[in-house]
Amino acid sequence: MRMIGPLDANFGWDGARLFDVERAVPAASVPARLRGACAGVHIAEDRARVIRDPLGINKLFWASGEDGELRFAARPWRLVQAGCPFDGIRAVPPGTAIDLNSIATEVRTLRAPQRSVRPGDSLEYIARRIRSTLDLYCAALAAAHPGTPVYVCLSGGLDSSAATVLARRHFADVTAVSFDLDRAGAPPSADRLAAERLAADLGMPLLSVTVTVESVLDGLDTALVEGIDWRDFNVHAALVNVALARGIAEHCAAHHPGTAPLVLTGDLANEYVCDYKAEQYRGETYYSLPRLAPAALQWVLIRGVETSHREVGPFQAYGLPLVQVYAPAVDHYLALPEDFLAEPARKDRLCQLMFGDLLPDYIYGRPKTRAQVGDAETGRGVLGACVDNGIDRAWLRQRFSQLHGVSDPSLLDRFIRAGRYRSSVPTPGEKR
Numbered sequence: 001m002r003m004i005g006p007l008d009a010n011f012g013w014d015g016a017r018l019f020d021v022e023r024a025v026p027a028a029s030v031p032a033r034l035r036g037a038c039a040g041v042h043i044a045e046d047r048a049r050v051i052r053d054p055l056g057i058n059k060l061f062w063a064s065g066e067d068g069e070l071r072f073a074a075r076p077w078r079l080v081q082a083g084c085p086f087d088g089i090r091a092v093p094p095g096t097a098i099d100l101n102s103i104a105t106e107v108r109t110l111r112a113p114q115r116s117v118r119p120g121d122s123l124e125y126i127a128r129r130i131r132s133t134l135d136l137y138c139a140a141l142a143a144a145h146p147g148t149p150v151y152v153c154l155s156g157g158l159d160s161s162a163a164t165v166l167a168r169r170h171f172a173d174v175t176a177v178s179f180d181l182d183r184a185g186a187p188p189s190a191d192r193l194a195a196e197r198l199a200a201d202l203g204m205p206l207l208s209v210t211v212t213v214e215s216v217l218d219g220l221d222t223a224l225v226e227g228i229d230w231r232d233f234n235v236h237a238a239l240v241n242v243a244l245a246r247g248i249a250e251h252c253a254a255h256h257p258g259t260a261p262l263v264l265t266g267d268l269a270n271e272y273v274c275d276y277k278a279e280q281y282r283g284e285t286y287y288s289l290p291r292l293a294p295a296a297l298q299w300v301l302i303r304g305v306e307t308s309h310r311e312v313g314p315f316q317a318y319g320l321p322l323v324q325v326y327a328p329a330v331d332h333y334l335a336l337p338e339d340f341l342a343e344p345a346r347k348d349r350l351c352q353l354m355f356g357d358l359l360p361d362y363i364y365g366r367p368k369t370r371a372q373v374g375d376a377e378t379g380r381g382v383l384g385a386c387v388d389n390g391i392d393r394a395w396l397r398q399r400f401s402q403l404h405g406v407s408d409p410s411l412l413d414r415f416i417r418a419g420r421y422r423s424s425v426p427t428p429g430e431k432r
Contacts, residue, residue, distance in 0.1 A: 009321030012038030013328040035328040056094030056306030091421035127353035138170040156194025159266030209247035226313030230400035234308040241314035271301040272333035294341035
């Protein structure tokens with residue numbers, strides 16, 4: 001058994017404290033309710049413990065060598081480079097703790113999040129539980145990383161603004177980071193202006209990452225191999241994160257040399273409250289969603305977190321550990337009633353209950369604009385930049401195949417199917 005390359009940074013949570021995956025040696029106990037990003041491979045002589053969080057936030061793949069050696073990696077391309085054909089690569093199933101030896105496999109299934117709406121729970125009560133979980137998680141992170149410089153990605157929207165407020169309250173050295181696309185001298189985006197205003201109001205420095213279209217597109221290969229996905233929405237989001245990661249890495253090297261920072265994002269809140277919609281650009285529809293009732297859509301979006309590493313992957317490529325601060329609160333979001341999930345202003349209402357006047361009025365009620373889309377009228381977003389340069393769905397699929405040594409792109413349909421990576425439990429001694 002062999003681990004190829006590094007794992008992603010782990011920020012697991014057992015409901016009360018951070019979970020140290022390094023201590024999860026074979027036969028050691030594992031929290032039944034493990035949340036947050038966590039994946040680990042602990043090899044001791046002829047035994048191994050393999051673990052992956054129930055949402056599948058951190059990625060972990062395996063394949064068998066010609067000699068039956070089990071090889072593990074956080075990215076499929078590393079396994080391909082080690083001589084494993086792409087079609088033989090499987091994901092470790094999310095929510096499993098697996099003990100392996102040369103002849104046997106023992107699998108323990110960790111408790112997965114599930115919808116648990118209780119009629120007696122008010123929205124105010126659920127909001128308090130979410131906020132309490134976020135505060136406990138951030139306090140534990142701060143205690144585990146004293147003096148660590150923190151960067152928080154601030155788009156000016158509700159989720160990132162709330163994450164910024166949390167970072168400001170729990171960490172001492174925090175810099176907000178704002179992305180914008182430079183379009184031939186056009187004025188800053190509304191997101192950039194909101195980020196500048198909020199950072200100033202919070203008394204925080206703001207790192208402005210403003211990049212050209214050419215610079216964004218230079219990150220395509222990184223977005224594809226580190227994001228482990230070719231689907232346009234996820235690639236476009238990963239491209240934004242590649243640009244942010246590059247800017248943070250350069251800033252950290254200049255201002256905190258020799259220091260490993262933490263990066264915080266407000267990612268996952270969109271999945272939790274179904275805050276996605278299809279977009280139009282040049283007469284074509286992008287980012288379509290399945291036509292489902294709100295509760296069913298919420299579950300599909302949360303389940304889909306397992307495929308695509310659009311957040312963690314690009315930052316990890318630059319040596320930046322990424323924390324998704326909303327990750328441990330998934331169970332509380334799944335307690336939201338379906339009629340609430342159908343409300344147009346659901347996110348504003350919930351955030352008002354969670355954060356009150358800690359967020360200013362100009363953040364509540366802002367029209368939502370994704371960095372991938374930008375201004376749909378002028379095509380200032382990453383979506384427009386890609387489409388205008390001929391980088392469409394077919395191009396992304398073909399390039400992903402090339403980077404992973406796949407001669408037949410139809411094989412990709414087996415790698416991601418029904419919103420999940422192809423997965424199975426590693427089998428000792430199985431020769432390819």
